[in-house]
Amino acid sequence: MSEEILINVTPRETRVALVENGMLQEVQVERASRRGYVGNIYKGKVSRVMPGMQAAFVEVGLERAAFLHASDIVRLPAPLIGDNGDAAPAPTPPIGELVRDGQEIVVQVVKDPIGTKGARLTTHLSIPSRHLVLLPYSKVLGVSVRIEDEAERARLKETLVELLGETRFGYIVRTNAEGESREALAEDVDYLGRLWTAVQRDIETAKVGRCIYEDLNLPLRALRDLMRPSIEKVRVDSRETYERASRFAQQFMPELAERVEHYPGERPIFDLNGVEDEIQKALRKEVPLKSGGYLIVDQTEAMTTIDVNTGAFLGSRNLEETVFRTNLEAAQAAARQLRLRNLGGIIIIDFIDMTDAEHQRQVLRQLQKSMARDPAKATVYDMSPLGLVEMTRKRTTESLERQLCEPCPACSGRGSLKTAETVTYEIFREITRAVRQFEAKQLLVLAAPKVVNRILEEDSAAVAELEEFIGKTIRFQAEEHYSQEQYDVVVL
Structure with a gap:
């Protein structure tokens, strides 16, 4: 599989595109006026405790007070943690026993403000590096579930135990660590240790509302999270950003550093592989399929719905075969659109009705297989008798449409006008x-x-x-x- 990362930088906006086999799979946008907050650590102050919601609102210096649920507050002694970092179910104490009005508290943003909702917070701090995630308030040593080879999981965990010695911090081994050497993991442990020492020092002296730790900017974050051996090239159209990215790659992924290139071409970098056109298409409701069918993607406050239609596709055999082929293609296209548009929350896909149970199973398997490549956590449920598939996809930032568009002033976002x-x-x-x-x-x-x-x-x-x-x-x-x-x- 041919994969490439394109980075487009202008003074006020940075965009990153992940292209697989010439097709856009993911696009991320960061604007100087509206940088995301996910991963940032703040010293905040509890402004209001809400016992009825088992939550508190915390002022961290953002436009709106942020939301902290009782289940997201570190409790000592901590609940038992499983091998993959999953906490064993434990009763959550009343919020009033965990925090009080006016209390200063160190929190991390896990979900950006979306719509009218403030940011979502946690006190379970985590700081990622290239191969590891440091969990300073935990003792868990876990391995990403995406590393499926049991021998490799055991090797990585044993290596980490050796490197940490008497260290009491928790760590999660990221998917990027698969096949990496002991030296690469040792570098990350050392880097995260030094970074956490600096963060602790800032926690002691910081005033309320100050950002103590800020995640990397988008180009470096893309290298950290998306760079892997299958990426053939990273093209950057800004000389300054290229030099920064090159230094970052030399430090944290030297074996892949030579794949980072400066793109000096006169043709805009996002015109390569038709990326700019694909972004425009991702803002439309209708998604054409090669067979002649199409999807209708409708994003609402409560959920996202995807409707599958045969359109002009008549097939060459019979109606059931036509429906089956259309649904198979739609399952692949729907998975790509969810990732490309960064749609999350509750998603319902309305496949065309199929009478053959085996066809239903194959379409569902195709959807699950296509979603497996998505880095965002997703859960796909069985198909209902009506041909509906319910699923969830983790959302931490606004969708592409919400980032790039605003409600139509003529129809106020209804999508229709009075005649x-x-x-x-x-x-x-x-x-x-x-x-x-x-x-x-x-x-x-x-x-x-x-x-x-x-x-x-x-x-x-x-x-x-x-x-x-x-x-x-x-x-x-x-x-x-x-x-x-x-x-x-x-x-x-």
């Missing part, structure tokens, strides 16, 4: 209401050209009847800058 006919009848009702409330010699209606044209052409007889009914003259004036639903009735 000119509907607005016409609203105007007629408003005229009747205005005449009853105010003394008037005549009335002036300001509305969008399409609405005014309809009134003067198709509803001219209705206007004449209305003028006779109210005993007043009505004038209509088209306003180019009015949206289709906007109008004003002025009493003269």
Whole structure:
């Protein structure tokens, strides 16, 4: 498999694209005015304890107070931890026993502010490096579940135990560590140890609202999290960012450092492999399939729905075979779209109904297989009798659409507008209401050209009847800058 990372840098915005076999799989955006907060560690102050919610609001210097649930607060002695870092179920004490109003507390952001919600916090601090994650308030030694080879898991854990000796900190071995040498892990242990010492020093002296630790910027974060032996090239179109990335790679991944290149081409880097076009397509609802079918992706506050349609695909055998082939392709396309658009939370995929149980199992397996390549944690549930598949995907940042777009001012994000006919009848009702409330010699209606044209052409007889009914003259004036639903009735 051919993989490539493209990094596009402008003064106010940085974008990273992961391309597999010439097809865009993932895009990340970071703007100077709105950098993400996930991973940042702050000294905060509890502003309000909410016993009914088992949570507290914490001021950490962000626009809105952040949310800290009782289950995300470190308790000593800590609950038992399993081999993969999963805590054994334990009753959570009342929030009032864990924190109090006005208390200073060190917290880490695990989810960015999304919509009207503040950031989500935890006191279970974690600091990642290339191959490891340091858990300073835990004693767990775990290995990523994505490393499936049992012999390799055992080797990595034994190596880590040797390196740590009497160290009391917890560590998680990341997927990137698979096949890495003892020396590579030793470098990460040393780096994280020095970094945590510096963080502890800042915790002692920092004032409330100050950021104690900030995660790497997007280009370096992309190298840390996405760089692996299968990545053939990392192309960076900024000389300054390239030099920084090259130094970072030399320090933390010297065996891959030569794959980081400066891209001096005149053609914009995101025009390679049609990345720019793919980003624009990812902002549309409809996703065409090669077979002629298509997906409709609809993101709402509560969940994301994906509807599968056969479209123009007729197949060569029978209806069941056509539906099966379309659903198989849709399963792959849906998994790619979820990652590309960074959609999370509850997701429902409405596959076309299949009567063959084996076809249903194969489509579900295809979806699970396609989702396995996604770095975000996802859970896929069985297909319902209606052909619906419920799934969840972990979300820590806003979706691509929410980052790049805003609600349409004409429809306020509804995705539809009232017809000119509907607005016409609203105007007629408003005229009747205005005449009853105010003394008037005549009335002036300001509305969008399409609405005014309809009134003067198709509803001219209705206007004449209305003028006779109210005993007043009505004038209509088209306003180019009015949206289709906007109008004003002025009493003269």
